[in-house]
Amino acid sequence: MTALQVERGAGTEPEPVVPLRRNWRFQALWSGAAASMLGTMVADTAYPLLLLAMTGSPTLAGAFGAVQFTVSLLLGLHGGALADRRDRRVILIVSDAVRVLATLSVPAALWLGRLTVPHVLLVAAVLGATVAYAGPVRMLAVRSVVPPSQLRQALTQDEVRVNGASLLGPPLAGLLLGLGRAVPFVATALSSLYALATACLVRFDGRPGGAGGEKSGSMLDGLRELGRNRLMCSVLGVIALINLAGSTTLLPVMVLLRDNGVSTTGTGLVLAGEAVGGLLGALLVRPLHRWFGPGVLALLVSGAMVPVLLVPYVSASPVVLFAALVLLALGVPALRVMLDLLVFQRVADEVRGRVIAASMTVLMLGVPLGMFLGGVLLDHFAARTVLGGVAAVLAVALLGMAAPRRLRTAGW
Template sequence: MTVTENPTTTAAVALAAVPLRRNRRFQTLWAGSAAAMLGTCVADTAYPLLLLAMTGSPTLAGAFGAVQFGASVLFGLHGGAVADRHDRRRVLILADTVRLLTALSVALALFTHRLTVPHTLLAAAAIGATMAYGGPARMLALRAVVPPEQLRQALSQDELRVNGAALAGPPLAGFLLGLGRAVPFLATVLASAAALGASIAVRFDTEPAGPTGAADGKEKGAVFVGLRHIFGDPTLRATVLVAVALNLAGSAMLLTVMVLLRDHGTSEAGTGLALTGEAVGGLLGAPLVTRLHRALAPGVLLLAVAWAAPLLFGVLAVAEGPFAVFGMLLVMSLGIPALRVMVDVLVFQQVPEAMRGRAMAATMTLLMAGLPVGTMTAGLLLDRLPATTVLLLLAALLAAGLLPLTLGRSLRGTGWPTS
């Protein structure tokens, strides 16, 4: 769906006549993306556990995630600029190739008993960088092979990929590690190979739009064009800021819930079960995306999902046991897929093609930045306050931030894009 001449129009007409389930290009790319996401979720659990077994140091085990996240944020905006300036299919193939070679190097090092801590941290940086560069290209690729009228359906299916991998990845990593240290990393090799195969097999409109002033991505500061565009549009700015606030509060809430369950005597297995409620809620919420979008305007949907969070934070403060927490997290997550697709639709349909990659990368970077800030904030609060008090404080702060947007008109008066 790039801005090109008649070939794109012809392709869109052909795509429109094919149901999404029979769209071979989309389903192939989606399967490759699902494999990549599952491999990432397996790696996110397997690498820290491996480092912990190798060194006995929780600090080094946590360093893997910190390095991976840091690389994703560091290269995030530039990854969007690359997607806007270069052939997106080649960018995607290169990112998947680097991911495959990284996983293969770790697996071979394990087989030869030569894996070191620096090697694993370099792997973390490489994985983070491939997420930064491959993420925008993959997002644009999936959208290039479906017609506009099937976009929400395609994005809803993509939510199944995200939440399914989040649910299956950690227990699968633990199971594979039980079979042998190298086994989960062999699995990531296979997942990376599947993603690379899909990227090579599917051809799509890959050429970025021609330069439009500051959108050509070559002049100084061009990597921030997407960020400036988002914050220059009142609706997009409010939407992204609310989403960032929810990510920040959500990550703080998860750590607080872990402490709360521990204080109530819940086992580690029970805590793990309780936290899966978030992924299960996302899976159940994915089929509701189209219905919610038809029933609610974007601003109303955003505020409804956002206000559910502080209300349920209060309920979590008095919840007893892992099953109650599981249920609350499930309910809280039901509207998240509709919210994520809403952000995607607004960015994809309202941002000019020439800066679309940078706008998506800017949004992804902002959303990711809320995760460590929320966790760190919760940790500082939990050192001084009971978990119940922290949950109530998070609810009050989030509600205070939402109140001005709720009373204003910038969100309540928004409508869905018509094109």
């Protein structure tokens, strides 16, 4: 019997679980999260392009993402702690409202001819803060309105949201910016407004569980909880390793495409292979979880990256690199859903916000570190050499992780 089924006495049949497609609370919250994610992906492209047009400085254009990411990373653990201490629904509503106001300030300043670089960077900081506080809550909210028996299906649908936004966001930002400087920011504000509306209209249990003593715990309790759970710690380590390796290979792939005379538009289309692979990989979540235990699945998906990273030694054509990125991302949705399931299966509700925030922080750290490492390596080695080196290091690291029997024999 699931948590949402109700017993009405001996001999009475439990109420049937509503199919996920007819669960309007989940679908509404999911659509709000999808709108928010799409707006984020549009903004991540549109703001740097706006700064580049305003100043002509690539450094200032890159500063938007740097500020947003840094603030989100610094406040991430506190956001998780707040989600375990305060009403989660209130946190979500306030965060979305602040996001709408901050985003609307940009087109308003453009129309008044008063937009400045400090203004845009301040908006970047505010948006980073809203991600830190709304991120864990939105994940908990979407998952709180489905019964445990449908959690894997709900998480799989959530993977479509993430990868679909990654695929549509950048080209949509360019299209909207071509219609006018203010247009992408108005569109982003509207998407945030829709997310705010769903948070206001859909009621979910926003009260953290557990006793008051837990609510006064440290914001580092999420990291401690992960450290105590060896399976979750190992799975998170594998996914973090994939993030680090994937980020390190991004610049070498771009260099290979440039050396082959591929245009910037063509490069963007090739890099979209990762999002396409994620969308296709959402279809593989259920069979992969059925065929493999969590530890074996983590090792197989990460191990499959090693030969894929060596593909450029055979061919570096745009079509081949696109296919390689698709293959690289196919198993990632199954890993993300697996980590999410483990959090909800093995972590008490009163510390889930902190565990989710800790997981997000660990995974996010690999992105800038990998980008920096890729740039440093390219200063000394050819792009193919960098990819081969990453593949070799990844293989050695995975062999070390696979050596303990604990991960290989772990079950659901």
